[in-house]
Amino acid sequence: MVTTPHEPPAHPAPPVYVIGGGPGGLAVAAALRGRGVRAVVLEKSDAVGASWRTHYDRLRLHTTRRLSGLPGLKIPRSFGRWVARADVVRYLEKYAEKHELEVVTGVEVFGVERSGAEWVLHATGGRRLVGGAVVVATGFNHTPSLPEWPGLDAYEGEVSHARAYRDPEPYAGKDVLVVGAGNTGAEIAADLAGGGAKRVRLAVRTVPHIVRRTTCGWPAQRTGI
Known part of the structure; x- marks a missing residue:
């Protein structure tokens, strides 16, 4: 049987799960969607760009606006050459909307294990999610690290x-x-x-x-x- 674009396949392929709704995770999801691959972004907070929402107020990108955008959407000129933290958050929200990304918030992944040709994710609320592939895009800014100084x-x-x-x-x-x-x-x-x-x-x-x-x-x- 030949599957047409108007008929769902008898056994649809499991999605690619992207863990993390920051810039990296959103860009990967958009790239996959552009290739016709279903990508589901799992974000443990209640919105995309969680780390950027809690950075200090004065923060501005140290890279220019033209060289800081993600694939498929330029950062608006109105944000200025050195984009402020709040505008980065606005941009990430627009990016997810522009590419119609499938983002599920409030879901934290605690473990990932291989199961044959697929991957099983253990997440919030006892969820057991099965994916064809997993992309870990949790970044490194969400967990602070304080040195253990003597005294x-x-x-x-x-x-x-x-x-x-x-x-x-x-x-x-x-x-x-x-x-x-x-x-x-x-x-x-x-x-x-x-x-x-x-x-x-x-x-x-x-x-x-x-x-x-x-x-x-x-x-x-x-x-x-």
């Missing part, structure tokens, strides 16, 4: 991870040490310094390579590429 238990001050930082208001008038001079650490330090902190110091283990974001309007990113 940390006896320290009486406040210690928090950048993941918990939103704005400088709680640190007004305080002496703050920011550990790490990557994009996040440097930007948070600048935010604190301009937001009322009494003193802001930056601790760096390895001397970083600091490059101007733009020179005479030319993005450093394009020179690197």
